[in-house]
Amino acid sequence: MTAKIKLDHIAIVLAQPQIPENIGAVARAMNNMGLSRLVLVKPKNPDLSRVQKMATGSSIDILEKMETHEDMKEALGPYHYVIGTTARIGSHRPALTQPRYLARDLISISQDNHVAILFGPEDRGLSNEQLRYCHSIATIPTARFSSLNLAQAVMIVCYEIFLASKDKAPEFTPRLADKFELEGMYDHVKDVCMKIGFINPQNPEHWMLNIRRFLSRLPLRAREVKVIRGLCRQIDWYTEQLEKIGKEKGKT
Numbered sequence: 001m002t003a004k005i006k007l008d009h010i011a012i013v014l015a016q017p018q019i020p021e022n023i024g025a026v027a028r029a030m031n032n033m034g035l036s037r038l039v040l041v042k043p044k045n046p047d048l049s050r051v052q053k054m055a056t057g058s059s060i061d062i063l064e065k066m067e068t069h070e071d072m073k074e075a076l077g078p079y080h081y082v083i084g085t086t087a088r089i090g091s092h093r094p095a096l097t098q099p100r101y102l103a104r105d106l107i108s109i110s111q112d113n114h115v116a117i118l119f120g121p122e123d124r125g126l127s128n129e130q131l132r133y134c135h136s137i138a139t140i141p142t143a144r145f146s147s148l149n150l151a152q153a154v155m156i157v158c159y160e161i162f163l164a165s166k167d168k169a170p171e172f173t174p175r176l177a178d179k180f181e182l183e184g185m186y187d188h189v190k191d192v193c194m195k196i197g198f199i200n201p202q203n204p205e206h207w208m209l210n211i212r213r214f215l216s217r218l219p220l221r222a223r224e225v226k227v228i229r230g231l232c233r234q235i236d237w238y239t240e241q242l243e244k245i246g247k248e249k250g251k252t
Contacts, residue, residue: 005103005165006110011037012154013075015130016121018044024054024063025151026119031059033158034165038066039116041075054151073183076133080113080176081219084126084134085153087146097138099157103164108173109219117157122150132209133179135216177225185225185232186212192232195239 012030017023017040027038040046046068055063069075076082083102097105106115118134120126131137140148140156148156177185190208193199199207220228 005106005161007034007161007165008036009110009113010035010106010115010117010161011039011079012158013039013041013116013118014043014150015041015072015118015126016044017150018122019150020045020047020050021054022122022150024051024059026154027051027055027062027066028059029151029155029158031055031057031062032155033162035158035161036062036065038062039075040066040068041072042070043068044121072130072133073179076116076118077180077183078114078178079116080178081109081136082116082118082134082179084118084120084131084137085157086120086125086131086137086139087142087148096136099138099140099160100164102136102138102157103160106161107164109176111173112175113173114178119150119154128209129205132205132212133183135219174221176219177222181222181225182220185220185229188229188232192235196235 012026012035014023014026017026020043023038023040023043023046030036030038048063051063052060067075083097109115117138118126118130120130138157139146140153142148186208189211190199190204193207193211194201194204215228
């Protein structure tokens with residue numbers, strides 16, 4: 001049995017795009033490669049007349065269905081698998097994949113899951129805070145100068161996805177937890193870890209980054225998220241019982 005990437009399950013998400021013409025050029029690149037879901041998060045200047053100058057022909061259809069959000073967490077909430085793109089790599093933002101390998105992985109992932117590919121603003125790319133929402137991080141190899149124009153970067157990623165949309169024998173990937181479920185779990189894990197003294201309350205997000213990376217190595221299913229939250233609830237209950245016992249002893 002063969003399968004193709006489900007292109008209608010894949011969205012291009014632009015975080016804080018600054019230049020309207022770039023948004024139009026992104027829509028055109030997507031249209032060239034068969035993708036149609038475009039999402040903007042806090043665009044700096046969403047001047048539609050300038051956007052449309054670069055989105056010619058049927059690319060206008062993408063703009064008419066385009067979503068705009070003010071909050072990253074809200075924008076990514078419906079998606080089960082999120083890939084961040086960056087030109088800068090290091091200990092805090094390891095490049096785990098490249099567009100060609102990513103596209104191959106999406107053959108199985110996209111069958112029953114909605115995927116978001118996240119691009120940062122033109123001047124600085126995605127921040128570490130934004131990358132923490134991602135299951136995986138991709139970088140586009142270059143010879144020397146690593147920074148690409150936003151639409152160029154989108155075109156390269158979309159091109160590899162288009163090539164991988166040919167018939168392939170897929171591996172089965174089940175329905176994964178969406179970002180609403182995952183972020184609820186991470187908030188619960190953070191609260192519990194602070195309660196038991198496992199992470200430093202002065203900078204919990206720094207410590208949570210390692211936990212996020214660990215739990216993102218194998219994307220979690222919805223039922224696995226429920227198991228982790230069930231464990232957190234049990235820890236909550238146990239610590240509450242200890243507090244009650246301590247208070248009762250204090251009264252005697």
